[in-house]
Amino acid sequence: MPxxxxxxxxxxxxxxxxxxAWTWAEQAERRFDMQCTVIEGETSDTVxxxxxxxxxxxxxxxxxxxxxAKLGFLLGAFARTIESEIQGTLDELLxxxxxxxxxxxAKKAAAKKK
Numbered sequence: 819m820p821x822x823x824x825x826x827x828x829x830x831x832x833x834x835x836x837x838x839a840w841t842w843a844e845q846a847e848r849r850f851d852m853q854c855t856v857i858e859g860e861t862s863d864t865v866x867x868x869x870x871x872x873x874x875x876x877x878x879x880x881x882x883x884x885x886x887a888k889l890g891f892l893l894g895a896f897a898r899t900i901e902s903e904i905q906g907t908l909d910e911l912l913x914x915x916x917x918x919x920x921x922x923x924a925k926k927a928a929a930k931k932k
Contacts, residue, residue: 821889821894821897822885822889822897822900822904824904824905825882825883826882826883826909827882828882828912830912830915830916832861832862832863832878832879832880834915835878835880838878838911838912838915839863839883840856841911843876851869853867854866861879861880862877862878863877863878864876864878867887871889871890871891872889872890873887874887874888883908887904
């Protein structure tokens with residue numbers, strides 16, 4: 819069972835959802851030294867990501883994202899913090915792609931930062 823599971827519904831369609839996922843993967847590579855691989859499919863894509871202590875996948879569909887990640891022993895203690903960071907980043911990217919309509923979790927994360 820993954821340590822982190824995130825589900826986000828959207829109305830972007832697959833082409834726009836792909837752009838969001840690729841941007842997310844680029845940020846994960848840059849900010850967290852992740853190695854990301856995108857596997858394109860006809861009805862969905864999979865972004866596999868890994869680094870020492872973390873591996874997972876982001877399923878990209880026309881109407882939702884599903885992220886599952888398994889954390890190693892050392893990072894497991896930070897699961898909530900890591901999950902919050904992933905949620906904030908994904909929600910921010912979704913909000914930008916949907917014309918600034920932030921998801922509820924993105925609004926909560928923004929409120930906490932203030």
